[in-house]
Amino acid sequence: MPAKPKIAFFDFSSCEGCQLTVIDALQTHLGLLDQVEIVQFREAMTEKQDTYQIAFVEGSCTREADEDRLRAIRKQAAVVVALGACAHLGGVNSMKNRWAIGNVQTYVYGEKNKETYPSYPARPISAVINVDAAIPGCPIDRFEFLHIVQMMLQGRVPKLPDYPLCVECKLSENACLNTLGKPCLGPITRAGCNAICTTYGDGCEGCRGFAPEPNFEYMREILRGHGLSETEIDARFTMFNHYQLQQMGEDAPLSPEGLQSLNGELPTSTFAAPKEAEGHG
Amino acid sequence: MTKQIVIDPITRIEGHSKITIQLDDNGRVEDARFHVTQYRGFERFCEGRPFYEMPSLMGRICGICTISHELASAKACDEIMAVQIPETADMLRRIVNLASVIQSHALSFFYLSSPDFLLGLESDPATRNIFGLAQKHPEIARDGVRLRRFGQEIIEWMAGKRVHPNWIVPGGVGSPLEPEVRDRILETIPEAYAIVQHSLDWFKRSLENYADEIRTFGNFPTLFMGLVSPTGGLELYDGSVRVVDERGSMLVPGFAPDSYQEYIGEAVEPWTFMKFPYYKPVGYPDGIYRVGPLARLNIIDACGTPQADQEWAEFRQLDRGMNFSSFYFHYARLIECLFAIERLEQHLNDPRILDKRVRAYAGPNSGEGIGITEAPRGTLIHHYRADSQGRITWSNLVVATTHNNLAMNRGVKQVAHRYVEGDRLTEGMLNRVEAVIRTFDPCLSCSTHAQDRLALHVELVSPDGEMLDQIWRD
Numbered sequence: 081m082p083a084k085p086k087i088a089f090f091d092f093s094s095c096e097g098c099q100l101t102v103i104d105a106l107q108t109h110l111g112l113l114d115q116v117e118i119v120q121f122r123e124a125m126t127e128k129q130d131t132y133q134i135a136f137v138e139g140s141c142t143r144e145a146d147e148d149r150l151r152a153i154r155k156q157a158a159v160v161v162a163l164g165a166c167a168h169l170g171g172v173n174s175m176k177n178r179w180a181i182g183n184v185q186t187y188v189y190g191e192k193n194k195e196t197y198p199s200y201p202a203r204p205i206s207a208v209i210n211v212d213a214a215i216p217g218c219p220i221d222r223f224e225f226l227h228i229v230q231m232m233l234q235g236r237v238p239k240l241p242d243y244p245l246c247v248e249c250k251l252s253e254n255a256c257l258n259t260l261g262k263p264c265l266g267p268i269t270r271a272g273c274n275a276i277c278t279t280y281g282d283g284c285e286g287c288r289g290f291a292p293e294p295n296f297e298y299m300r301e302i303l304r305g306h307g308l309s310e311t312e313i314d315a316r317f318t319m320f321n322h323y324q325l326q327q328m329g330e331d332a333p334l335s336p337e338g339l340q341s342l343n344g345e346l347p348t349s350t351f352a353a354p355k356e357a358e359g360h361g
Numbered sequence: 362m363t364k365q366i367v368i369d370p371i372t373r374i375e376g377h378s379k380i381t382i383q384l385d386d387n388g389r390v391e392d393a394r395f396h397v398t399q400y401r402g403f404e405r406f407c408e409g410r411p412f413y414e415m416p417s418l419m420g421r422i423c424g425i426c427t428i429s430h431e432l433a434s435a436k437a438c439d440e441i442m443a444v445q446i447p448e449t450a451d452m453l454r455r456i457v458n459l460a461s462v463i464q465s466h467a468l469s470f471f472y473l474s475s476p477d478f479l480l481g482l483e484s485d486p487a488t489r490n491i492f493g494l495a496q497k498h499p500e501i502a503r504d505g506v507r508l509r510r511f512g513q514e515i516i517e518w519m520a521g522k523r524v525h526p527n528w529i530v531p532g533g534v535g536s537p538l539e540p541e542v543r544d545r546i547l548e549t550i551p552e553a554y555a556i557v558q559h560s561l562d563w564f565k566r567s568l569e570n571y572a573d574e575i576r577t578f579g580n581f582p583t584l585f586m587g588l589v590s591p592t593g594g595l596e597l598y599d600g601s602v603r604v605v606d607e608r609g610s611m612l613v614p615g616f617a618p619d620s621y622q623e624y625i626g627e628a629v630e631p632w633t634f635m636k637f638p639y640y641k642p643v644g645y646p647d648g649i650y651r652v653g654p655l656a657r658l659n660i661i662d663a664c665g666t667p668q669a670d671q672e673w674a675e676f677r678q679l680d681r682g683m684n685f686s687s688f689y690f691h692y693a694r695l696i697e698c699l700f701a702i703e704r705l706e707q708h709l710n711d712p713r714i715l716d717k718r719v720r721a722y723a724g725p726n727s728g729e730g731i732g733i734t735e736a737p738r739g740t741l742i743h744h745y746r747a748d749s750q751g752r753i754t755w756s757n758l759v760v761a762t763t764h765n766n767l768a769m770n771r772g773v774k775q776v777a778h779r780y781v782e783g784d785r786l787t788e789g790m791l792n793r794v795e796a797v798i799r800t801f802d803p804c805l806s807c808s809t810h811a812q813d814r815l816a817l818h819v820e821l822v823s824p825d826g827e828m829l830d831q832i833w834r835d
Contacts, residue, residue, distance in 0.1 A: 095421055095422060095423050095424040095427075096424045097423075097524040097525060098524075099424075100523075100524060101424075101523070107510065171421075176406060218525055219424065219522075219524040219525055276521045277522075277527040279521060280521035280522075280526065280527065281528065281530075281534075281535030281536035282417075282530055311750075311752065315409075315414060341409075
């Protein structure tokens, strides 16, 4: 019997909810452990000496040191998979890209400490290294994770659905939230989550990224119909996809004010004064 | 020569946390500091964004505490809308909160800490984890997996996703409870009771083996703080905030959430980016207080459910009154799990629970909102201000781990005093420093939760910066 493929998990800027979801998946599908060997399940100092064939990477790249680690992972792994919205899209982390970076650092770390924790605008890992596959979502769907791992173990190239969420929402026999007056990004968002949020009553926020050829203009029109202001529509579009819109530059489907805030040009004085620090719990 | 030992846990993302132990000329511990820096800038992210996005956005702070952040956030947003949410929505939120406390406590107790109790703090770190536990005590490891799944499944069945569900919304919840989901949860409850009862039995029996840990793991008098119900009972979702002193005397029977700034001050130290909340009337740093399971069981008049009350009465006899040892956080987690199952069952058996009216709709009718809940690891405060269009202009988050910052520092110092000898780093010292931090179940260890132990890097550094000794543990 051939040796089991070795797989490793790495985390960058994230909440680690995706790795948690992997653990949940393993609890019910212990059989997977017969097929693969997990050699790393956290960021570890010895990673360069380790051998693994498949690397799952959670989190965004937010600093220079992350780039070195990502390249080391790329060098070792035959297959690199972006795990979840932060790695796949930049995710919520890229919201900070609205602000001039010096401003964010001062705000978060305080004036005297900003050198200690260097940081720059958040990006998906594909901005730094080649990525072979992505498992979208915030967090990932554990059944999709299991499905994609199985495909890779069979040597097949996992393909993501190339249609919008509305297809799955219809198959789930949901009433369309947009017709019920609840804002929903389903029409422009890539399917694959089985329309989980809309099934439980709240509109899609776009955590799986845009579907191919999204009709942004008409989406804005629908959202305007719900009474959303241009700023609110921009917010809806940028919650998970700020980086993607940033890449589109001038062509990003945002209001003039939204376009201004895409690349860290939002003036410091727009909102409240900087504060010293923030904790986490 | 003064020397410094630096323990540097490799945690997640931007920023990091570490421990420094300052030795005096005789190689004795002079001071110890726990530096926690966990920043992604969420307070900044949210500015300019619509208030109704907050529960969903703030939930993304953490993969473990998602529900707690979503609830504190939604409560703050309820205030911005100036609505009272439907009573069924209130109960449904309470149920997922209780489920979240159970899954988090199960993770902390079984996955993280029980390998220390059951395999021993001196045992090989390579197997001192849930997998090692599964080989030596398979039934206990299975209990942990099942109890965590019990909590996780309730969240999934009710809210759609285990992590970051969109179901908790300003004004209530996204969808009502289906009768078959209620019945499915009720069916799983007996097993959950059995697991917690069995775990309490073996844990209480084994307490005498941990006399040393009980004595030295963050065992000192502090104030205690947490939510209480209107009758002084255990409360995890909504209520007033009670502060009790080390003798058990009531300092504040219960202040309203919107006056938190009168009671909680936040000090800043130059050596860490994490603030030090303190009890304002006493001042800094004497106003040290603890939050979380131990604090909650110390401040209440009773739990308010029959089985948990029985266990609580026994718990309160341990130290003739207030329990100071942070080791008892573990014990308190089990009692809270029992309470959570009982309360959950009560809510599910309430006929109003299936009511279809679960969400209030409104625009931004108020410029400010404050939401306080009890996260599994302690009191969580979300405070927002919004403009007339409902865009967030300012926010402040005071999270559970921060409240315990002063106490964690003192806890590390106490353990270092007891276990650091000379200027060499020993495995036993490392283990105990890890273990004392773990009693607080701080959330910088979401990564630790997900795996099974802290990764540590310890450096022994002379005053001129020369590295004298180091240990890696990954």
